[in-house]
Amino acid sequence: MNTLRKPMKKIFLPLSLLLLTLLFATNTLASSKIEQDAGPYHVIMQTNPENLMVNQAATFNIIVNDKTTGKPVTGAKVIMEPSTMNGSNASSKSDSSMGGMDMSSGMDKQGGSPMQEQSNIGGMAMASGSYMMEGMTFNQPGQWNQAITITSPLGESAVNFPITVGKSGPNFVLIGGVAGLVVIAGILAAILKKKKN
Numbered sequence: 001m002n003t004l005r006k007p008m009k010k011i012f013l014p015l016s017l018l019l020l021t022l023l024f025a026t027n028t029l030a031s032s033k034i035e036q037d038a039g040p041y042h043v044i045m046q047t048n049p050e051n052l053m054v055n056q057a058a059t060f061n062i063i064v065n066d067k068t069t070g071k072p073v074t075g076a077k078v079i080m081e082p083s084t085m086n087g088s089n090a091s092s093k094s095d096s097s098m099g100g101m102d103m104s105s106g107m108d109k110q111g112g113s114p115m116q117e118q119s120n121i122g123g124m125a126m127a128s129g130s131y132m133m134e135g136m137t138f139n140q141p142g143q144w145n146q147a148i149t150i151t152s153p154l155g156e157s158a159v160n161f162p163i164t165v166g167k168s169g170p171n172f173v174l175i176g177g178v179a180g181l182v183v184i185a186g187i188l189a190a191i192l193k194k195k196k197n
Contacts (some may be wrong), residue, residue, distance in 0.1 A: 039157030041150055042067045053168040054141050064150055072129025075153035078115040080133050086143040138165040170184045
């Protein structure tokens with residue numbers, strides 16, 4: 001019995017570290033959520049991934065609810081304006097606007113891109129009143145501002161969400177997870193080798 005406890009202790013620490021690493025990895029892949037009221041609307045913005053990085057494609061999901069009733073607002077016209085970088089010179093379009101946003105679906109007269117209303121994505125049901133934009137990228141790290149204009153029978157209103165974009169670099173969570181798996185595999189191999197001898 002005592003000989004079995006020693007290998008279990010050796011396995012427990014690396015396994016615990018691996019579980020912690022996976023928890024952190026899950027947290028970084030989760031979507032962020034910001035809520036604001038704008039006129040008659042309660043607006044929720046979610047980004048996936050949560051931590052936006054330079055030149056990394058992201059999905060923006062906007063959920064629009066009636067502020068007084070809490071009911072979803074469906075059939076609204078939701079326009080995502082080009083993002084602007086905080087503190088940048090507004091006259092310099094190349095520095096202040098978002099690069100890489102796919103607006104080929106038809107930029108409207110205001111210079112924004114209409115968000116598509118979604119009821120499901122990849123077979124998963126989405127909340128009513130959800131509007132989505134995929135494939136958005138930012139060309140610089142820093143603080144950005146994302147304006148959204150909403151028009152429905154309740155009226156027209158605009159909301160501004162702050163966005164933080166980080167520098168892209170190596171994925172330390174993934175590297176740590178792989179290293180943890182290698183360590184655990186090595187320990188298990190050593191234990192099995194001792195049992196055979």
